[in-house]
Structures are given as structure tokens and as C-alpha cells.
Amino acid sequence: MLDEKPLLAELLNRNVEPATARQIAAVAAHAHSPRAAWAQLINHLLVPKIDFAVHEWLYEEIYKGQTDRPAWFPSDDVVARANVTAAARELGLKDYPSLHEWSVRNRAECWRYAIDRLDIRLRQPFTRVMDASHPTSPRWLVGSSLNIVESCFTADDNAVAVIESDDGGNLRRYTYAELRGMTARVANGLLARGVLPGDAVAVVMPMSFQSVAIYLGVISIGATAISIADSFAAGEISVRLRLAGARMVITQDVVRWGTKCLPLYEKITAANAPVTMVLSSGDAAPNLRRGDLHFQEFLSDDDAFTPVARSPGDPINILFSSGTTGDPKVIPWDHTTPIKCAADAHFHQDLHPGDIACWPTSLGWMMGPWLIFASLINRATIAIYTQAPTDAGFGRFVQDARVTMLGLVPSLVRAWRQSRCMHGMDWSAIRAFSSSGECSNPSDMLYLMHLAGYRSIIEYCGGTEIGGGYVTGTVVQPCTPSTFTTPALGLDLLLLDDEQRPASKGEVFLIGPSIGLSTRLLNRDHDAVYFANTPPGPDGNPLRRHGDELESVPGGGYRVAGRSDDTMNLGGIKVGCAEIERVLNRLPGVHETAAVAVSPPAGGPSRLVVFVVPAPDAVSPVAEEFQSRMQQAIRSHLNPLFHIDTVRIITALPRTASNKILRRQLRAMCT
Numbered sequence: 001m002l003d004e005k006p007l008l009a010e011l012l013n014r015n016v017e018p019a020t021a022r023q024i025a026a027v028a029a030h031a032h033s034p035r036a037a038w039a040q041l042i043n044h045l046l047v048p049k050i051d052f053a054v055h056e057w058l059y060e061e062i063y064k065g066q067t068d069r070p071a072w073f074p075s076d077d078v079v080a081r082a083n084v085t086a087a088a089r090e091l092g093l094k095d096y097p098s099l100h101e102w103s104v105r106n107r108a109e110c111w112r113y114a115i116d117r118l119d120i121r122l123r124q125p126f127t128r129v130m131d132a133s134h135p136t137s138p139r140w141l142v143g144s145s146l147n148i149v150e151s152c153f154t155a156d157d158n159a160v161a162v163i164e165s166d167d168g169g170n171l172r173r174y175t176y177a178e179l180r181g182m183t184a185r186v187a188n189g190l191l192a193r194g195v196l197p198g199d200a201v202a203v204v205m206p207m208s209f210q211s212v213a214i215y216l217g218v219i220s221i222g223a224t225a226i227s228i229a230d231s232f233a234a235g236e237i238s239v240r241l242r243l244a245g246a247r248m249v250i251t252q253d254v255v256r257w258g259t260k261c262l263p264l265y266e267k268i269t270a271a272n273a274p275v276t277m278v279l280s281s282g283d284a285a286p287n288l289r290r291g292d293l294h295f296q297e298f299l300s301d302d303d304a305f306t307p308v309a310r311s312p313g314d315p316i317n318i319l320f321s322s323g324t325t326g327d328p329k330v331i332p333w334d335h336t337t338p339i340k341c342a343a344d345a346h347f348h349q350d351l352h353p354g355d356i357a358c359w360p361t362s363l364g365w366m367m368g369p370w371l372i373f374a375s376l377i378n379r380a381t382i383a384i385y386t387q388a389p390t391d392a393g394f395g396r397f398v399q400d401a402r403v404t405m406l407g408l409v410p411s412l413v414r415a416w417r418q419s420r421c422m423h424g425m426d427w428s429a430i431r432a433f434s435s436s437g438e439c440s441n442p443s444d445m446l447y448l449m450h451l452a453g454y455r456s457i458i459e460y461c462g463g464t465e466i467g468g469g470y471v472t473g474t475v476v477q478p479c480t481p482s483t484f485t486t487p488a489l490g491l492d493l494l495l496l497d498d499e500q501r502p503a504s505k506g507e508v509f510l511i512g513p514s515i516g517l518s519t520r521l522l523n524r525d526h527d528a529v530y531f532a533n534t535p536p537g538p539d540g541n542p543l544r545r546h547g548d549e550l551e552s553v554p555g556g557g558y559r560v561a562g563r564s565d566d567t568m569n570l571g572g573i574k575v576g577c578a579e580i581e582r583v584l585n586r587l588p589g590v591h592e593t594a595a596v597a598v599s600p601p602a603g604g605p606s607r608l609v610v611f612v613v614p615a616p617d618a619v620s621p622v623a624e625e626f627q628s629r630m631q632q633a634i635r636s637h638l639n640p641l642f643h644i645d646t647v648r649i650i651t652a653l654p655r656t657a658s659n660k661i662l663r664r665q666l667r668a669m670c671t
Contacts, residue, residue, distance in 0.1 A: 004029035042454040068555030070478035103489040114343045121150040123309040135541035137519035140336045147307035148335045149220045152376035164384045181303035186217025188300035197222030202246040204228045222308035224315045229364025234270035244318045252279040253286040321464040322576035330522035338373035340467035340516025345374030350475045358383035359407030366464040395425040402429040410440035411605040427452040434458040438569040441604030445481035467516030484558045490514045505551035509543035568597030589618040598670040607645035623647045
């Protein structure tokens with residue numbers, strides 16, 4: 001172990017209080033293993049008020065030369081309370097690994113158990129949990145009927161369903177009864193306007209109590225909610241409305257983001273949207289197009305409604321996920337997909353009734369619908385912060401709302417770390433963090449842990465076409481920053497190299513079937529996208545391609561190594577290279593471009609680098625000028641949240657013999 005005297009001297013030099021410094025040095029010097037030393041320090045001595053630089057330095061010193069470096073360990077109380085512990089006990093299994101093994105060996109029984117444990121309400125019971133006669137498109141809950149919204153309202157009427165902040169930082173709590181009543185008023189309003197089961201209604205709004213009720217109200221009547229991010233430009237909103245066949249749009253007049261007031265209804269009209277219901281976010285009602293309605297005029301007074309029963313495979317939500325071509329993939333969720341959301345949250349994020357879950361997101365990204373179903377089906381509370389989650393106001397909201405599970409994208413943690421805005425917050429109510437959307441940096445994740453006096457981070461990776469995660473963590477396993485500990489329950493995976501041989505680092509192929517995995521796309525050949533030319537799995541059925549690259553790590557678990565296709569995650573938003581290039585290639589002076597995502601050597605969120613081949617008539621092209629114009633084009637025509645890190649001028653893009661851009665070669669030029 002470490003030498004006590006030099007360690008004590010360094011701690012004193014770093015301004016650690018002398019008595020605490022002596023205790024830390026003694027533990028680090030005399031514990032019987034690095035794990036034991038770190039566990040004792042985080043449980044008793046390394047409090048958040050000690051500068052994080054000291055935490056990180058000690059972590060590196062204690063684990064120097066070690067490949068297995070957990071930063072959090074589950075206590076006996078955490079293990080005893082965990083949902084996976086209860087599940088293993090009920091099934092006669094000894095621990096989590098045996099539970100996961102059972103879940104992939106007994107797919108139908110796994111989901112039957114999850115449905116019973118989550119109390120999923122069925123109008124007509126199923127005759128079979130799973131029909132896998134077509135392995136790439138299995139059917140679930142065969143013979144049943146349901147509306148998944150009914151399973152969102154099994155909590156006590158007086159339990160809190162939503163906690164929301166107002167512009168002044170005050171908290172408003174809405175009960176399950178109030179949320180059900182507002183959901184019914186939306187449903188009755190939709191029927192009064194002629195919306196029928198099977199119709200598609202776009203919801204283009206930030207997260208709020210109203211947008212949650214609107215989303216559930218659409219699904220209640222048997223219609224399909226179209227999820228479109230309010231940050232998209234008008235052109236991209238128009239594309240998504242067209243692809244999904246929207247009959248109606250529900251939106252609000254403006255979006256307040258920090259000190260900015262951004263027009264939203266204006267973008268909806270510029271997108272040539274169909275008839276639109278508009279919620280006013282302030283005192284002054286906006287002027288509307290002919291045929292559009294203010295939300296209060298649309299909303300019914302009738303606060304009772306029985307959700308319309310549907311077949312399990314009927315769509316409830318249309319979402320979009322970028323692929324390798326210009327238009328995004330159009331992915332329908334059905335009435336079984338929320339079971340995947342809720343099961344993941346139950347077993348992996350360990351949500352219990354009465355927990356308070358916060359995840360800054362919107363309905364335009366899969367984590368918005370995921371949060372709704374994960375929270376409500378588990379009888380927990382959704383905590384919604386209505387401003388930008390980038391400053392101390394968000395930290396105080398997490399503190400005052402007593403959030404117990406805080407989800408986020410890693411770039412948000414990096415911003416907090418740079419500004420130090422979360423220092424001094426009381427986050428003692430947090431039992432677990434969860435991170436998704438992009439690669440995380442181990443140093444940033446250790447920083448996040450320390451903010452709450454060390455809590456587990458459930459790294460969670462999946463996709464819109466999965467309805468949740470395929471690789472994740474649990475609260476009963478030690479947590480190493482930026483590391484996944486297990487495939488999700490009910491799923492398994494293989495890593496294959498370029499020759500499709502098993503490897504310790506390679507492309508992810510999923511071993512299905514599982515509830516949540518998509519079985520169709522509305523604008524693509526689903527089997528061609530996910531199953532074409534994939535090898536057979538252990539059961540002889542074709543493996544499912546996902547597109548991520550993972551690597552196994554010493555001590556067990558996985559880390560994300562990037563994407564194997566032409567998509568990238570920018571600030572937690574999945575976007576295709578082609579979508580970015582489509583915007584940039586229209587600019588004057590540009591012959592062609594190639595957009596690539598570059599991961600920092602130490603890990604963490606990707607940087608967007610654009611290679612540009614100037615047009616022959618471009619005069620003295622300058623990278624900075626291109627970058628300024630390109631950033632403006634992305635802000636105006638795609639999404640202002642996408643930031644170009646670097647523009648590099650190149651005479652020609654490297655290509656294969658079949659004319660495909662060699663993006664790996666371009667990424668290598670950035671290192």
C-alpha cells in the first residue's frame with residue numbers, strides 16, 4: 001500500500017484539514033487492499049467539501065497499477081433493498097449474475113415475471129407471452145388487449161406523480177389523480193376535434209406537467225404520439241411531420257431556456273404544420289393561424305376517460321433515430337415497448353414506489369417517453385426542471401425536490417465541473433445516478449459521484465429502437481466510472497471483429513428476442529437495417545446489428561469504444577453524418593463535406609469535426625470562416641445544440657473503391 005508520511009505531507013500541502021489528513025493517510029497506508037482503502041475513504045472521510053482534486057488524486061494513487069478500479073461499492077442495505085435482489089429471491093436464484101443468466105435462458109418467463117411484478121394492466125389476458133416463429137419480428141402478449149396508459153395510474157391517487165419548477169424556482173406538485181384528470185381532458189378534447197384511434201398527433205414541446213398529460217392523452221384514445229424535439233429547426237420539423245403523417249400538432253408559443261425566449265409556434269407554422277393546438281407559456285396569448293386553437297379552447301372540461309383498448313403491437317409513439325442516409329429512421333413504439341422502459345428502470349436504475357426520478361430531456365428524444373413510463377409504471381414521481389439544467393438553479397431543484405435518481409448526459413457533468421455551479425448542494429437524497437446518450441469520461445463521472453457523497457452511476461446504453469438499454473449497470477454491483485457491468489435483463493450481446501469472430505473489442509450484436517426491440521420501421525426495410533448479413537447466434541437465429549462498438553474491461557464489464565456506422569452522439573442526441581452534410585453541402589464555396597465524431601483520448605463526449613473540400617471557385621478559403629457559416633447553417637436548419645468543434649480544409653475526401661467515405665481514416669487524422 002501507500003507510504004503514510006509522504007501521503008500525509010501531500011494531503012496537508014493540498015490544504016486538507018490536519019486531523020482528516022492524518023486519518024486519510026492512515027487508511028490509505030494500512031488497508032489490506034486498494035478496494036478496501038477506497039471503500040473506507042468514501043464511506044467515512046472523503047466528503048464533498050474536500051476539493052475534488054484531492055479525491056481524484058487519491059483515487060489515482062490508491063489504484064495505481066490496478067486494472068480493476070471501482071469507485072463505489074454497494075452496502076448490505078442497498079443490496080437487501082434492491083429490486084433485483086427481491087427478484088432473484090422470488091425466483092430461487094442466488095445472485096444477480098444467475099438472475100441475468102436465467103433471464104436470457106427463459107425469455108418468455110422473464111417477461112411474464114416482469115409483467116406481473118410491474119402490475120401491467122391487461123383488458124384481455126394473453127394466450128402466449130411470446131411468438132418467436134419469425135425470429136426477427138416476434139409477437140408479444142399474443143391474444144391480449146391493453147392500453148399501456150392504464151398501467152401508468154396504479155399508484156394511489158394522492159401520491160405525487162409530477163414535481164415541476166416554475167420560473168422562480170418554486171416547486172409545484174401534481175398528484176396521480178390530477179395527472180389522470182388532465183390526461184382525460186386531453187383525450188376528450190382530441191375526440192371532440194375528430195382525432196380517431198390510429199391517427200398521428202405530433203407533440204412538439206419541452207417536458208412539463210402539461211406535455212406529459214398531452215402525451216398520455218394521445219395514447220389513451222388509441223392514437224399515436226409523434227415525438228419531435230422542440231430544438232429542431234423548422235425544416236427538420238417539417239420532415240418529421242411528413243414522415244409520420246401528422247394529422248394534428250400540439251405545441252406551445254415559446255420555449256424559455258435560461259435567459260432566452262425562443263419562438264416555437266413560429267417554427268411550427270414555418271414547417272407548414274397541420275392544424276395546431278397552442279399552449280401559452282405566459283400571460284399574453286399568441287396570434288394564431290386560421291384553424292389553429294389555443295390549448296384552453298381545445299381542452300375538454302370532462303376529466304374522466306377510459307383508455308381505448310388496443311392490440312399489443314398497435315403503435316403508441318413515433319420516434320426518429322438518425323441512420324446513415326439523409327432522412328431519419330422512423331421507429332414506432334407499441335403498447336409493449338413501455339414494459340421495457342419500466343423493467344429497465346425497475347431492475348437497473350432500481351426505481352421504487354415513491355422514488356423521485358429526474359432526467360433533463362424532452363419528448364423529442366427517447367428518454368422523454370422512457371422517463372414517463374419508467375416513473376409512472378413504477379409508481380414513482382417525475383421531477384421536471386423547466387429551465388436549462390446548466391446552472392445552480394438546477395442543482396437547487398434536485399436538492400429541494402429530493403431527487404432520488406438523477407439521469408443525465410455526460411456533457412452536462414463536464415459543464416458543471418467547469419463552472420463549479422453544483423458545489424455546496426445537498427444531494428444526499430440521491431441513491432443513484434444514471435448516464436446515457438454519449439460516451440462518458442471517467443474523471444467526470446468520478447466528479448459526479450463525489451457531488452452526492454459517492455453514489456453509483458448506472459451507465460445505460462441502448463437506443464430508440466430498443467426502447468431502453470442493452471448494456472447497463474445495477475445497484476448491487478461495484479461501479480467503476482464510465483463502465484457498464486452487465487447486459488440488460490432479458491438480453492444478451494456478442495462483440496464481433498471485422499471478420500465476425502468473437503472479440504474483446506468489436507461491434508455489438510444483440511441476441512434477442514426481447515420486449516422493446518423494434519420489429520419494423522416506417523420508412524426502411526427493418527430486416528435489411530438490423531439483420532442483413534449478420535451471423536447466426538447461439539440459438540441459430542440471426543444476430544441483431546446495433547452499431548455500437550464496445551470493449552471488455554479487466555474485472556468484468558464493458559466500455560463504449562464508439563460507433564461502427566456513420567451516426568454520432570452530440571450532447572446526447574443521435575444524428576447521422578448525412579443529416580449534417582446535407583445542410584453543409586448547400587453552402588456557397590463548398591464542394592463537399594464529411595462530418596465525423598472524434599472521441600477524446602481520455603474518453604468522454606464526442607467532438608464534431610467537419611472536413612470540407614472547397615468548391616473550385618472558392619477564393620482563399622479560410623477554415624474559421626467556413627466554421628462560422630457552417631455553425632450558423634446547422635443552427636438555422638438542423639439543431640442549435642450541435643456544435644462544430646473544428647473545421648479542416650482538405651483537397652479531397654478519402655474514399656473506397658465503391659466511393660464510400662473512409663471516415664475511420666478521417667478520424668485518425670484528428671488524433
